[in-house]
Amino acid sequence: MALPKTNGPPARIQLQQVTPQVDCGRYPVKRTVGERVEVTARIFRDGHEALGAAVRVKPPGASRWSEEPLAPRGNDHWEGSFAVDQPGLWQFRVEAWVDRIASFQEELRRKVDSGQDDLAGELSEAAVLFGREISAEEALAAAADDRSGKTWSETYCVDVDRVLARFGSWYELFPRSWGGFEGVRAQLPRLAELGFDVVYLPPIHPIGHTNRKGRNNAAAAEPGDVGSPWAIGSEEGGHDAIHPDLGTAEEFRRLVAEGKEHGLEVALDFAIQCSPDHPWLKEHPEWFNRRPDGTLKYAENPPKRYQDIYNVNFDCEDWRGLWQALLDVVLHWVEQGVTVFRVDNPHTKPVPFWQWLIQEVRTEHPEAIFLAEAFTRPAMMTTLAKAGFAQSYTYFTWKNSRWELLELVGQLLDWRDVYRPNCFTNTPDILHEYLQHGGRPAFEARLVLAATLSPAYGIYSGFEHCENVPVREGSEEYLDSEKYEAKERALDGPLLPLAQALNTARRENEALQHLDGFTVLETENEQLFAFLKRRGENTVVTVVNLDPAATQEGVCILPVSTGLPPAYPVRDLLAGESWTWHIGRNYVKLRAGKSHVLRIGS
């Protein structure tokens, strides 16, 4: 091992196990604006020197580092924190040093305390340390702020997002079923009143006509069939164009702007795939997968063929041109006021592409939020989150029993430093059989679960009407799916009052705005799923009857470890009723699919 070429010996202070960090600092940890980042480290040295330590912090775009103290908590464990008050990529590192004055004072104090009276040698050292002759009393009283033998950790990053990246209620709608952009704009006051934060629109671009799919995904479209919005591009334009049936660019910008006035953001879909009529196929055939004979290859997953879709080749010779064009698409919509993007199937595109694209967008637009629609294996799902996606779809739709829900929440809690769930109750692709067979009670239970388990959740319109007919038995596709035809939609579903009550409860209870602070509660009935969430002084207990067919009774056991008093008032945020609950067993009886969402305290 080579010794350093500098004059001094290597630093003696050991600085280890800095947290938070993800994969040895390869990826940033995620936080939202307004939070404090809790920093810990192991810091120690041989011998008895007094140490000091701090966390040095650089906000996004700043050129100077600020400092917050770290304090020793015993066993060489040091702790501190810093606040993040703006979105973007923050940097921090831990520094530690020897305080020679404090070290000297500690030694001198022990000698004075034990009655040693010959301090001539010690005071000769003090004279050197303080730069002047000094008495023992003066030396002991001096301020200790020396920093020698400084050591520092590597620099780690914190990716800070707006609060909306963590906490928000989404409503998904196909604008063609609502009268286009102007029709959607007319719904904004009501959507705001219902407590939604995001209106998410599937692709709004021109739809291809070559090999267009018909109603119910028929291989060939009938005349008049409108096609799938995900078959993007026609002679009328590609990813930066608007389908003429939906409205004008001006109307779109007005929708986005007026949404913001109501506290509602319009989220767009970003689906990197092209219909056979997309302008890029002619303008840039080199961006697509081609056979040796030069013909373009449509998408396949043998033996399935997707002849209405062409995928780009991220590794093509002009990959830089392709990547830049895709970035330009996103930046185009950012310029129209859109800062929330739901990304279609990101796991079938290269991870480094997403890392680059999201970072490019967020360097200039740190408020931008990307939601990953990736349903694949855990390694890819977490890696996309690490690579920059602020939110991610989850397996929530397929987790309906108590043990499935517990497994899901455990996984999400494990991932919480990088992966923020957005739990949709349904999507245009997923109508789970629990909803198909459970009727309205199933819809109510799932709505309460989504809204109370996950800080971000969403419903796809139709849910509030308890739409539950599949295209055929065994399929999760809707009959007469809105993906392939336009509907007549209105905000008058019977579940909207429940959604509104939940959204109000979410806004008024910080415990529901975070994933952690979660404790599962015993119910002595597998059909009753109960959990407690806590944030600061705010505690909410949710109990859901998962059985969509029958009333269930049981208990909800609040353990002493919750720190609650022996008896305490609870108020049901859905029904408005109040009771007194106790540490220990509380009797619970709920009709099919019904829930308590209980705020603890008055």
Place this chain on the structure above:
Amino acid sequence: MALPKTNGPPARIQLQQVTPQVDCGRYPVKRTVGERVEVTARIFRDGHEALGAAVRVKPPGASRWSEEPLAPRGNDHWEGSFAVDQPGLWQFRVEAWVDRIASFQEELRRKVDSGQDDLAGELSEAAVLFGREISAEEALAAAADDRSGKTWSETYCVDVDRVLARFGSWYELFPRSWGGFEGVRAQLPRLAELGFDVVYLPPIHPIGHTNRKGRNNAAAAEPGDVGSPWAIGSEEGGHDAIHPDLGTAEEFRRLVAEGKEHGLEVALDFAIQCSPDHPWLKEHPEWFNRRPDGTLKYAENPPKRYQDIYNVNFDCEDWRGLWQALLDVVLHWVEQGVTVFRVDNPHTKPVPFWQWLIQEVRTEHPEAIFLAEAFTRPAMMTTLAKAGFAQSYTYFTWKNSRWELLELVGQLLDWRDVYRPNCFTNTPDILHEYLQHGGRPAFEARLVLAATLSPAYGIYSGFEHCENVPVREGSEEYLDSEKYEAKERALDGPLLPLAQALNTARRENEALQHLDGFTVLETENEQLFAFLKRRGENTVVTVVNLDPAATQEGVCILPVSTGLPPAYPVRDLLAGESWTWHIGRNYVKLRAGKSHVLRIGS
């Protein structure tokens, strides 16, 4: 985020979570010669390409990398291993790639299987891939060994030691109590017969006379007092000299060489401290802590003063000269044949110094083993191990109850990738009150615990005689401690037959040669401590009556999870008796301090 300046886009394969690694690869993981290093990683890519992966390995001093395959185990988890057959610092990294041929074959196979008969496009791709016209049958049968889009992990290190670094039985003796080197040499056949692997000698150097401590650590020595071997150095020499009363350099070399013939290694003490008479104080006063007036500072821990000891200043201006001199001391003894060093108080010296010194020694002498005598906080103890110490003392002497032992073993198992315990039953500094008050039964219990819990253990001579009188009540120091006076010692203690039986059992049972494979067993009696150790086909159950005063009875419960048959023969390796034990409860009754060490199977 800047894109790469190279022509191609960034690698799409994700390669994460490579194990084994310690602190993000900052330190090597530890293994011993003859083991296989199990390597795992998460490897995946977007899309459906077929991936391949391998671990690339470079033995110490080699210039070429060899390769072992990694195989997929599901969920993007890949596994493989490589053997380490020589001591020293090994390197490895994981590599992964796309196999374009296997990917093409997989797609083609699915098309053929589903009956697609127009394969013209596919075969035009095959022609490019294989470089010639090729039929579907040929393409499907071709060997798939293409490696494209290669990605590799960082390089990680494995520090490989001789087996003795993990597994060995130590006997500590002061040679001045045994007739010097020649007297110790006469004991070698008997020590070998008893099954010991290492004879560890406290410092063998000249002892200072200025401020020499007397018997029982008296402030002043009486005429004839021999002093502490840790007060190193006199006019007769320093750390590279031999105390003339012990013998000559020639006799020492003969002792070391003859030990090796008996399978016994002589371990030396390396204590970096100097008596006031050490030659370095005159030759190199600049290496020591000094007051501003130039006088040297003796060691202190206020209000305690150690006027017989001077510590070196590792940060002095000539630190390079000092560090090199200390390295030269170790290398001097290596040249005499010594390759095992017990290092005194390494935690009061800089960690980077140890990292440098051990690596310097082991680059040329990879067989060298350093044992850290550090009793301090966990962060420093583990860091010294990471920095290069092959073995470490533990808190074993202070862990006597069942829960204390379980806590200790849990910690040691947590640390097992870097920290190898050496459990001494006693040391010249530590006579625990359990031994002071427990009499022979306490000594027997502790001997069995040390020898069966830890692959490396040791006793300090006197233990086998059940010496247990402290200098005063409440002290862990021995009365008439051998640290300050010479004794008349002989290998005739009553516990030697037990030590011999244990050492034989350890050599014949691989389960006792490793720390892991440990399962605690329920006994329904806090005084009965039982555990199972397994390695391959070898299983050993130890049951110890921790009560030194009374017979205890209880059960030893072997759970189904051990995988043992419903009933099986066991043989007591101490008493020689055989029984039949069962899954479930086995009745156990043991007299005070007695144990079973049961080998499972015939």
